[in-house]
Amino acid sequence: MYSFDYERPSGVNEAVSAVGEDDKFLAGGQTLLPTLKLRLAQADKLIDLGGIAELKGISVSGSELSIGAMTRHVDVANSADVKSAIPALSHLASHIGDAQVRNRGTIGGSIANNDPAADYPAALVGLGATVHTDKRSISAEDFFIDLFETALEEDELVTKVTFPIPEKAGYAKFPNPASRFALTGVFVAQTAQGVRVAVTGAGPCVFRQTDMEAALSSNFSAEAVSGIKTEASGLSADIHASADYRANLISVMAARAVQAAS
Amino acid sequence: MTTVSMTVNGKQVSADVAPNTLLVQFIRENLRLTGTHVGCDTSQCGACTVHVDGDSVKSCTMLAVQADGADVTTIEGLAQNGELHPMQAAFKENHGLQCGFCTPGMIMSAVDLVKRNPNPSEETIRTELEGNICRCTGYHNIVKSVKAASENMGG
Ligand SMILES: Cc1cc2nc3c(=O)[nH]c(=O)nc-3n(C[C@H](O)[C@H](O)[C@H](O)COP(=O)(O)OP(=O)(O)OC[C@H]3O[C@@H](n4cnc5c(N)ncnc54)[C@H](O)[C@@H]3O)c2cc1C
Ligand code: FES
Ligand code: FES
Numbered sequence: 001m002y003s004f005d006y007e008r009p010s011g012v013n014e015a016v017s018a019v020g021e022d023d024k025f026l027a028g029g030q031t032l033l034p035t036l037k038l039r040l041a042q043a044d045k046l047i048d049l050g051g052i053a054e055l056k057g058i059s060v061s062g063s064e065l066s067i068g069a070m071t072r073h074v075d076v077a078n079s080a081d082v083k084s085a086i087p088a089l090s091h092l093a094s095h096i097g098d099a100q101v102r103n104r105g106t107i108g109g110s111i112a113n114n115d116p117a118a119d120y121p122a123a124l125v126g127l128g129a130t131v132h133t134d135k136r137s138i139s140a141e142d143f144f145i146d147l148f149e150t151a152l153e154e155d156e157l158v159t160k161v162t163f164p165i166p167e168k169a170g171y172a173k174f175p176n177p178a179s180r181f182a183l184t185g186v187f188v189a190q191t192a193q194g195v196r197v198a199v200t201g202a203g204p205c206v207f208r209q210t211d212m213e214a215a216l217s218s219n220f221s222a223e224a225v226s227g228i229k230t231e232a233s234g235l236s237a238d239i240h241a242s243a244d245y246r247a248n249l250i251s252v253m254a255a256r257a258v259q260a261a262s
Numbered sequence: 263m264t265t266v267s268m269t270v271n272g273k274q275v276s277a278d279v280a281p282n283t284l285l286v287q288f289i290r291e292n293l294r295l296t297g298t299h300v301g302c303d304t305s306q307c308g309a310c311t312v313h314v315d316g317d318s319v320k321s322c323t324m325l326a327v328q329a330d331g332a333d334v335t336t337i338e339g340l341a342q343n344g345e346l347h348p349m350q351a352a353f354k355e356n357h358g359l360q361c362g363f364c365t366p367g368m369i370m371s372a373v374d375l376v377k378r379n380p381n382p383s384e385e386t387i388r389t390e391l392e393g394n395i396c397r398c399t400g401y402h403n404i405v406k407s408v409k410a411a412s413e414n415m416g417g
Contacts, residue, residue, distance in 0.1 A: 006264060006281035006327050026328075033323045034305045036282075046281070050328060074317070098393025099371065100308060103317040104324065179306070180392065 001036045005045040010052060012157060016134050018047050019155045025049055027070060027109030030101050055108070055159060060085050063165050069108025069158040077102065086127070087262050088169040088187070092119050095173065097180050108158040111143070114150050114205065116236065117181035119173065121206035126171075126187030126198035129163045147204040166191045170261030172253045173201065176240055183241055184249035188212075188257040190220060197225075197254060202246040203235050212254055222255040266330045270295070271339030279326050286310045288326035289336055297337040297366045301395070308394030311367035312336045318374035320393070337366035340373065349373050349411040358407030360398035368394050372408045382412055 009015040019025065023045040026032055035041040049055055055070035058079045065085045067076060076082055077094035096102055096110075096119050110120045111131065124131070124140035131143045134157045143151050152158070166189040173185030182201030186209075189196045195216040197209040215224045230250045235243040267276040270293060277292050289295050289312065300322055301309035310322040313335040340347035349369050352358065359365040368391070375382060375390040382390070387408045388401070396404060 001282040001284075003280060003282050006325070008327075008330075026325075029325070029328070030305065030323060033284075033325070034303075037284075037303060037322075046325075048328060098308070099375065099390055100311055100318050100320045100323075100393045101305075103319050 002039065002042045004036075004043045006048065007045060008048040008051045012052060012054060012134055012159060015047050015049060015052060016155060016157050018045075019157075020044065021154065023047060025112075025157060027106040027112075028072065028104040029109075030097070030105040031109060031113050031115070049108075049157075058082060060165075065089075065163045065165055066160055067107055067163070068160045070106050071108075073097075073102035073105050073107070073110075074099075076107065085165045086163060086169060088171045088189075088257075088260070089123055089127075089163070091260075092123050092171045092187070095119070095175070095180070107161060111161070112150060112152060112158055114144055114148050115181065116147055116204050116206075117176070117179075117183070117185075117201040119171075119182055119185055119200065122182070122185050122187035122198045122200035123163075123171065124161060124198075125206050125208060126189045126196050127163045127166055127169065128189075128191060128193065128196060129161050131158060132160045132162065133158055141208075144206050149205075164191060168261045170257040170259070172256035172260060174249050174253060184246050184253055186250060186253040186257045188216065188254060188261055190216075190261070195220065199230075199250055199254075201236075202230075202250055209250065209254065216258065220258065220261075222258045225258060226251055226255040228254075264327050266326050268329050268332050268334055270334045271336060281325065281327055283326045284322055285312070285314075285324045285326050285329050285334075286321035288329075289321060289334075295336050295338050299363055299366055301363060301367075306393075306395065307364070307367070308371060309364050309367040311370040311394065313370060313374060316374075316377075318371050318393075335370075337370060340369070347373070348414040349376070349408070352407040352411035352414065353404075356403050356407040356410055358399065358403045364394060364396040364398075368396065368404055372404075372411065376408065376412045376415055380412065380415075382408070384409065 024043040026046040169189035173182040184201040197212040232243040232247040237243040263278040299309035301307035305323040
């Protein structure tokens with residue numbers, strides 16, 4: 001690692017005013033530290049968000065579940081509130097990486113990073129969640145822009161994510177056997193605004209599969225989606241899977257997600 | 263330099279470190295506790311697993327400054343009064359290691375997993391150890407060791 005300065009503020013305002021052009025926020029460090037170690041990234045200063053109590057925690061009010069940016073994957077996986085409001089989200093969090101990664105990694109860090117194979121983006125887009133920052137609120141669909149790119153400005157801090165509680169939802173992923181990242185993952189939700197289907201891992205960025213949404217709107221069953229194909233052009237291809245393979249996985253995972261929906 | 267203080271295996275320690283010092287470097291180089299291993303550069307192998315405030319974490323993927331004020335346990339902290347921890351004893355008894363490189367991390371993860379799942383099934387053991395890689399054993403005897411230890415640990 002190149003050398004850097006370190007600061008551990010105790011409030012959001014303090015963190016935002018501390019961050020300069022070549023500085024980075026440090027959340028769970030499960031992506032940022034490996035990248036710094038390999039010298040794929042560099043920072044003048046790390047601003048550790050670990051001391052900011054207001055960024056942590058889970059709450060439910062009325063029809064909305066709220067998760068603070070610094071809430072760890074393990075806390076989302078084990079939360080009784082998440083299990084009763086959106087069990088699919090607890091399931092998703094419990095399958096991110098491995099136990100040690102879940103003990104450090106956070107929802108804010110995961111979405112700010114926007115890895116094309118990350119799990120949370122599928123849940124945010126699938127549920128029509130809202131990302132709250134120190135400056136504004138952004139709908140999940142406007143937040144995730146492209147490969148590792150989000151709507152966040154350099155000095156903008158994710159503070160929490162709010163999820164409208166769906167009638168039911170399910171998530172299924174085909175994990176990369178080495179990293180457990182999603183080779184393809186599909187999040188399906190039946191919401192007051194209709195059915196939503198979000199796909200991660202298959203392309204450069206999370207996207208909605210609207211043909212499947214239409215089919216599930218009239219018939220919410222695995223059979224309704226298992227035959228629906230996704231165009232392979234534009235999907236990712238690498239040593240792990242071809243674009244065609246990923247296109248097929250979307251149908252298989254969508255059917256499993258519908259079956260798992262509760 | 264930043265001053266960090268933490269409790270490691272029950273002892274209060276304190277040192278001035280550069281902010282880019284990893285927790286594993288601090289443990290191995292400052293404290294000379296070399297039971298915690300480094301097996302990769304990519305946060306994938308789990309050989310460096312220690313407990314921070316009771317949770318298993320990869321000490322190669324945490325800064326020493328992030329552990330300021332924390333309670334850390336390493337493999338050296340498991341044995342009590344010269345008696346192996348039941349998990350260590352079970353690995354010995356069940357041939358749960360060959361070269362031993364992965365073993366400290368495996369044992370730290372296994373202790374945490376049994377704490378969270380007092381009576382784990384074989385499947386639970388295998389999925390909960392996903393963050394620990396072993397190049398030698400084929401895992402079979404590791405799983406057997408964890409199962410045996412969970413029974414001895416009163417699960
Ligand atoms: C072995 C391994 C396996 C993994 N497997 C999976 C998997 O299966 N699925 C999956 O989804 N992920 C996986 N991950 C990634 C993991 O979930 C990370 O925890 C996550 O991507 C990043 O979260 P973090 O809290 O660690 O963030 P950090 O690494 O600390 O930060 C990541 C980036 O986000 C920025 N950032 C952090 N917090 C904020 C904030 N509040 N506001 C603005 N910017 C912020 C940082 O500046 C940095 O650029 C894996 C990681 C490892 C090491
Ligand atoms: S040394 Fe491999 S995960 Fe830490
Ligand atoms: S015993 Fe050799 S790596 Fe596990």
